[in-house]
Each structure stands twice: as structure tokens, then as C-alpha cells.
Amino acid sequence: GAGVSQSPRYKVAKRGQDVALRCDPISGHVSLFWYQQALGQGPEFLTYFQNEAQLDKSGLPSDRFFAERPEGSVSTLKIQRTQQEDSAVYLCASSSNRGMNTEAFFGQGTRLTVV
Amino acid sequence: AQSVTQLDSHVSVSEGTPVLLRCNYSSSYSPSLFWYVQHPNKGLQLLLKYTSAATLVKGINGFEAEFKKSETSFHLTKPSAHMSDAAEYFCVVSPQGADGLTFGKGTHLIIQP
Numbered sequence: 001g002a003g004v005s006q007s008p009r010y011k012v013a014k015r016g017q018d019v020a021l022r023c024d025p026i027s028g029h030v031s032l033f034w035y036q037q038a039l040g041q042g043p044e045f046l047t048y049f050q051n052e053a054q055l056d057k058s059g060l061p062s063d064r065f066f067a068e069r070p071e072g073s074v075s076t077l078k079i080q081r082t083q084q085e086d087s088a089v090y091l092c093a094s095s096s097n098r099g100m101n102t103e104a105f106f107g108q109g110t111r112l113t114v115v
Numbered sequence: 116a117q118s119v120t121q122l123d124s125h126v127s128v129s130e131g132t133p134v135l136l137r138c139n140y141s142s143s144y145s146p147s148l149f150w151y152v153q154h155p156n157k158g159l160q161l162l163l164k165y166t167s168a169a170t171l172v173k174g175i176n177g178f179e180a181e182f183k184k185s186e187t188s189f190h191l192t193k194p195s196a197h198m199s200d201a202a203e204y205f206c207v208v209s210p211q212g213a214d215g216l217t218f219g220k221g222t223h224l225i226i227q228p
Contacts, residue, residue, distance in 0.1 A: 004158065033215055042205050043159070045215025056214040091159070104216065106151075106159040 002026065004107035006092050012113045013082045021077045021110045025094030032075050033104060034067055035091040043091050049075060050098055082114045117142040117210035119189075121219035129227045134193040136222045138206030141187065147209040148189045149216070150180055154202045162204075165189060176200070201226045 005024040013019050025032050030051050035043035036059075046065070048056040051072035060067070064083075069075040079086055089111050093104040122137040140146055150162040163174025170182045180191045189206060206219040 035215070040221075042218030042220050043216075044218070045213075048214035059215065093159075098214075103161050103164070108156065108158045 004092055004094055004105050006090075006107035006110050008110060009108065010111050010113075012115060015084060015114055016081050017114075018078065018080045019082055019112065021079075021090050021112070023075045023077070023092030023094075023107060025073065025075070025092070026105055027073075029094035029096050029105075030072070031095040031098050031102070031104075032069060033093040033095075034075070034077050035093065036061075037089040037091055037109070039088070046077070046090075079112075082112075084114050087112055087114045117144070117146060117208050117213075118217055119148075119206045119208050119219040121204075121206050121222050123222050124220065125223045125225065127225040127227060128196050130198055131195050134191070134196045134200065134224065136191040136204050136206075136224065138189045138191065138219060139187050140189055140206075140208055142208065142210075144211045146211075148180075148182065149207040149209070150174065150178070150189075150191050151205045151207055151218075152202050153205065153221075159205070162191070196224075196226050198226050198228065200224060 007022045032049040034046040037043040045059040047067045049069040064080045066078045089109040091109045093106045095102045095104045118141045120139045148165040151159045153159050162178050163172045165172050165182045173179045178193050203221045207216045
């Protein structure tokens with residue numbers, strides 16, 4: 001399809017387990033964003049890539065969170081030693097450029113449940 | 116810091132009646148404002164955006180929003196609600212100098228038959 005694709009759609013992890021969430025952005029989109037959406041809340045910004053460069057990681061809640069986009073396309077969000085408070089929907093978005101007015105296209109998200 | 120406040124967590128209207136979802140923003144600059152909709156099990160979809168070209172912005176599915184600087188508001192409206200409009204709606208600001216979007220907490224729109 002032509003949209004942003006995320007996998008897996010659902011992930012259940014035991015507390016302390018490491019997880020990796022994948023995002024396939026729209027082909028050719030240079031900007032890629034990760035957001036965290038807790039239950040009943042709006043999405044919160046985690047990190048931003050322009051091509052392969054991670055230009056902003058100010059929203060990552062702890063050093064257990066790590067994101068990469070090594071070839072400027074697919075991105076992976078990794079969470080080490082998961083905690084219950086990490087349970088949320090993780091959303092990926094991509095856009096064609098960095099401008100404030102550029103529309104961001106969102107994937108359906110990965111729902112992470114830490115038990 | 117730029118932020119948005121959605122004044123209602125839930126709004127319930129009857130099918131065929133007008134919809135009003137309220138949003139106030141806080142910004143010391145001329146903001147870029149958006150409304151996104153999130154249907155269950157679907158990705159966030161852009162409804163409309165304000166980028167200072169016109170204060171009345173028309174979006175998809177019959178929605179529109181008016182930017183009112185004097186009231187620091189960007190309320191979303193639709194003349195006649197349809198059952199398919201039931202969803203979560205987010206008012207969003209793109210803070211100047213920041214890379215990500217800042218979302219409001221959302222308004223859950225319920226359409227009564």
C-alpha cells in the first residue's frame with residue numbers, strides 16, 4: 001500500500017523484556033516521527049528523523065528508548081527492559097519535508113502491552 | 116511554549132444536527148493549527164489545517180474550522196453530523212522551532228441515531 005505501515009500491530013511483552021517496533025514510511029518521505037499515545041490521551045512526540053539523521057530525540061522518556069533509521073527509510077523504535085508504564089500505542093508518521101505546514105501521514109500504530 | 120486545549124472530552128449530538136468541537140491555543144507566534152481524526156483501529160487522518168492564508172478553513176467530509184486570533188480559538192464545526200463522524204478528534208499545533216506536533220487530549224464525538 002501507499003501509506004505508513006507499522007508492525008507488529010499488537011505486542012505483549014513481559015516486564016523486563018526488550019521490544020522492537022518497525023515503521024515503513026511512505027516511499028520518498030524524508031521526515032519520520034515517532035509518537036507515544038497513552039490510553040485516553042493525545043499522542044506525544046518522541047523523536048524525529050530527517051533521512052537517516054536523528055535531529056530531535058527530546059521526547060524520549062528514558063535512555064531505555066532508542067530509535068534508528070540507518071538507511072533513511074525504515075525506522076525501528078527499540079525499548080529495553082520494558083516497564084508497565086511503557087504500555088501505550090506507538091505511532092509512526094512521515095512527511096515529505098520538514099516544514100511546519102507539511103502534512104504528516106500516520107500509521108495505524110503498534111499497541112504495546114507490558115505485563 | 117505553544118499548546119492547545121480541547122475544552123470537551125466528550126461531545127454527543129444527534130445525527131443530522133450541527134457539530135461543534137472546541138479548541139483554544141496558546142502561542143506567542145502565528146501558529147500552524149490542525150485538526151486530526153482518529154477512527155478506531157485506523158491511523159490519524161488530517162481533517163484540515165490553518166497556515167495563515169485564510170481564517171476559515173475547509174476540510175474533508177464537510178468539516179471546517181475558523182481561526183479567531185482575538186479569542187485564541189480554532190473550533191471545528193460541521194453543519195450536519197453523520198453516523199460515520201463518530202471518532203476521536205484532536206486539535207494540534209505545530210510549535211515554531213520544534214520538530215513534532217503537539218496534540219490536545221482529544222474530544223470523543225458520539226453520534227446518536
